[in-house]
Amino acid sequence: MWIEGNYRRNLMDMHIDDWNEEFLTKINCEEYVEALKDAGVQAAMVKAKPHTGLCYYPTSIGRMHKGLHGKDFLGEMIQRCHEAGIAVEVYFTQVFDNWAYENHPEWRTVGPDGKNFREYRNGGNFKTGRYGIVCPNNEGYREYVKENLQELNRNYQFEGMFLDMTFWPDICYCPSCRKKYLEETGRELPRTLRWDRKEFREFVYLREKWMADYAKFATAAIKEINPEVTVEHQFSMITSPWINASSELLMEAVDYAGGDYYGGFLQQSFINKYYKNVSPALPFIYHTSRCDPELVFHTTTKTKEELLLHVMTALVHNGAFLLVDAINPDGSIVPEVYHGLMKEVYSITRRYESYVSGAFNHNAAIWFASHAKYDPDENGVDTCDKSFDRKIYMDAPVAASSILRSTNLPYEVIGSRNLEGERAEVIILSNVAAIREEEMDALEAYVKRGGNLYVSGPIGNPRLEKLLGVKVLGKTGHQFTYLSPTKEGEEIFEKFSRKVPLTIPMAQYELEIVDENEITVLATQTLPYTMTGTEEFAAIHSNPPGIYTDQPGVIRKMAGPSTLIWSAAPIELSKPYWSRQVFYNIIRSLCGKLVFESNAPKYVEVINWNKEGRNYFALLNQQEEAPIVPVYDIYVEVEGAGKTAKELVSGKVLKTEILGDRTRILIDKLELFMLFEVE
Numbered sequence: 054m055w056i057e058g059n060y061r062r063n064l065m066d067m068h069i070d071d072w073n074e075e076f077l078t079k080i081n082c083e084e085y086v087e088a089l090k091d092a093g094v095q096a097a098m099v100k101a102k103p104h105t106g107l108c109y110y111p112t113s114i115g116r117m118h119k120g121l122h123g124k125d126f127l128g129e130m131i132q133r134c135h136e137a138g139i140a141v142e143v144y145f146t147q148v149f150d151n152w153a154y155e156n157h158p159e160w161r162t163v164g165p166d167g168k169n170f171r172e173y174r175n176g177g178n179f180k181t182g183r184y185g186i187v188c189p190n191n192e193g194y195r196e197y198v199k200e201n202l203q204e205l206n207r208n209y210q211f212e213g214m215f216l217d218m219t220f221w222p223d224i225c226y227c228p229s230c231r232k233k234y235l236e237e238t239g240r241e242l243p244r245t246l247r248w249d250r251k252e253f254r255e256f257v258y259l260r261e262k263w264m265a266d267y268a269k270f271a272t273a274a275i276k277e278i279n280p281e282v283t284v285e286h287q288f289s290m291i292t293s294p295w296i297n298a299s300s301e302l303l304m305e306a307v308d309y310a311g312g313d314y315y316g317g318f319l320q321q322s323f324i325n326k327y328y329k330n331v332s333p334a335l336p337f338i339y340h341t342s343r344c345d346p347e348l349v350f351h352t353t354t355k356t357k358e359e360l361l362l363h364v365m366t367a368l369v370h371n372g373a374f375l376l377v378d379a380i381n382p383d384g385s386i387v388p389e390v391y392h393g394l395m396k397e398v399y400s401i402t403r404r405y406e407s408y409v410s411g412a413f414n415h416n417a418a419i420w421f422a423s424h425a426k427y428d429p430d431e432n433g434v435d436t437c438d439k440s441f442d443r444k445i446y447m448d449a450p451v452a453a454s455s456i457l458r459s460t461n462l463p464y465e466v467i468g469s470r471n472l473e474g475e476r477a478e479v480i481i482l483s484n485v486a487a488i489r490e491e492e493m494d495a496l497e498a499y500v501k502r503g504g505n506l507y508v509s510g511p512i513g514n515p516r517l518e519k520l521l522g523v524k525v526l527g528k529t530g531h532q533f534t535y536l537s538p539t540k541e542g543e544e545i546f547e548k549f550s551r552k553v554p555l556t557i558p559m560a561q562y563e564l565e566i567v568d569e570n571e572i573t574v575l576a577t578q579t580l581p582y583t584m585t586g587t588e589e590f591a592a593i594h595s596n597p598p599g600i601y602t603d604q605p606g607v608i609r610k611m612a613g614p615s616t617l618i619w620s621a622a623p624i625e626l627s628k629p630y631w632s633r634q635v636f637y638n639i640i641r642s643l644c645g646k647l648v649f650e651s652n653a654p655k656y657v658e659v660i661n662w663n664k665e666g667r668n669y670f671a672l673l674n675q676q677e678e679a680p681i682v683p684v685y686d687i688y689v690e691v692e693g694a695g696k697t698a699k700e701l702v703s704g705k706v707l708k709t710e711i712l713g714d715r716t717r718i719l720i721d722k723l724e725l726f727m728l729f730e731v732e
């Protein structure tokens with residue numbers, strides 16, 4: 054595939070309307086492609102159809118953007134890019150299509166409150182009145198997508214397509230969705246969130262399947278004309294709640310994973326690991342904006358150091374970097390971004406491209422469960438009143454990853470498709486509310502092979518309860534609780550004791566032990582003197598511990614060769630250092646020898662991989678706020694005495710010390726990043 058070795062990419066964001074005669078009249082393809090070429094860009098994502106639905110190419114379907122005055126922007130860009138040796142990915146929007154919305158009212162999505170999308174004002178989640186949203190379950194709309202995609206593929210030659218917006222911004226109650234649901238289940242679409250009912254959970258999964266089926270339909274329309282063209286569907290909504298129906302099933306419709314993110318480096322590191330592991334082929338693509346921090350800040354640009362670190366973080370995960378730039382409404386760009394900034398960035402990063410790819414060496418793997426992106430406590434809520442906020446399903450695994458990064462415990466982030474073959478010593482199920490049967494099959498196989506599990510909060514499948522020898526009863530009434538270590542849990546709970554228990558600022562799951570065999574209780578639940586949320590108190594400002602229960606809070610279960618640890622709440626979400634340390638101690642207890650050890654400070658990530666028999670390391674100085682300051686005196690320790698280490702590209706030999714049967718590699722000063730090889 055053309056994507057191999059293609060790490061430097063670009064997209065010019067241009068969802069520009071045409072009510073003003075000036076709009077897009079200053080587009081200059083020559084200047085634009087010259088800029089990309091000078092910067093060393095290897096692939097350009099070129100807009101064909103943006104969210105306005107106004108085409109940037111002559112079309113027999115829909116209409117062209119008026120500002121182009123018939124000019125074939127797409128055709129000219131493809132020709133110029135190819136002449137410059139730049140691959141082209143054609144951008145095409147789905148679901149978000151204002152032209153389709155205006156011209157085909159029957160295709161519109163219908164929100165839980167009966168509204169079409171342009172009827173909303175000043176709301177979140179695209180409910181601004183700007184976006185016309187149509188439903189991919191509508192057969193007429195599907196035909197329109199197919200005709201559009203096939204027209205593009207017949208009229209132009211290019212390497213790949215990016216199909217944006219493969220999600221519903223809200224639950225759709227349009228006639229097509231209602232009919233489809235009725236036909237498939239015999240029921241009306243639900244109006245209330247009922248996570249305690251299988252029927253509702255299956256409805257949520259069905260929407261994820263529908264979205265993936267639609268994505269496969271669009272991909273097939275392209276491949277029918279040009280089987281060689283690669284297809285990428287927008288995957289960034291994978292971190293959004295269940296409402297958007299974006300799940301790992303989308304990976305069945307793409308050649309590789311790609312999506313745009315505007316958070317910091319911790320978020321990038323988490324999502325890059327996940328993409329690397331679920332993408333059918335590599336490199337995956339990490340998109341982020343030139344604008345700081347996101348496109349809304351059209352006129353601000355990230356620093357060179359920030360961009361360098363974004364590119365290098367993606368690269369060491371075997372990901373391509375795609376800079377999302379934003380065109381001015383008149384069609385002009387800022388060419389200096391390419392002739393200066395991006396040229397400098399890519400001229401540095403391109404020297405490291407030949408060293409990446411290969412498997413990460415790791416001890417732990419965090420499972421990001423894409424079919425469980427909900428809060429089971431949001432129960433009985435009307436679908437009009439549901440929350441779009443990112444919640445515990447995302448915060449807990451990201452918090453786990455933050456702790457593992459800061460303690461230098463080698464880790465990965467995996468998807469459902471990786472569970473069964475996973476080689477880590479421990480898989481972390483950080484507040485996974487639901488585990489599907491096929492996922493449970495994979496987890497059972499992993500445990501049977503001797504893998505360990507850490508499970509926090511809900512136990513998402515009765516088979517996992519059985520494995521743990523417990524039965525979940527419910528949750529504590531108290532919303533502020535404690536974990537008191539038992540004698541057996543003293544070591545793991547380090548700075549905490551029965552008298553000074555670990556604080557959990559939320560309710561805990563309650564369970565009964567049904568099979569005491571091989572179970573050790575490491576902590577019990579302790580509750581405040583008074584019920585939280587009432588006017589009664591023991592201490593006026595706080596909820597000190599007062600009721601010591603026998604209710605298990607943390608248990609360890611031996612299952613053949615495996616050890617399973619369950620915690621009644623996600624300890625990893627804790628803010629205090631010593632509480633986070635308890636999570637580390639639990640995970641460390643489930644790992645044998647670590648593949649490397651390091652004293653790197655919390656924001657420096659150490660990554661280790663093997664490629665073609667060679668052992669590589671990367672150190673990334675992921676400070677979230679510019680300017681990024683250097684870090685001194687870091688070591689990385691590896692197994693084996695008398696190893697040598699040399700910096701990549703420069704070949705500079707690093708100082709080493711022999712410590713018994715181990716070698717310590719010394720890094721005097723780390724600026725932004727460093728890659729080295731150990732022999």
Ligand SMILES: [Zn+2]
Nearest residue numbers: 188225227230
């Ligand atoms: Zn619909």
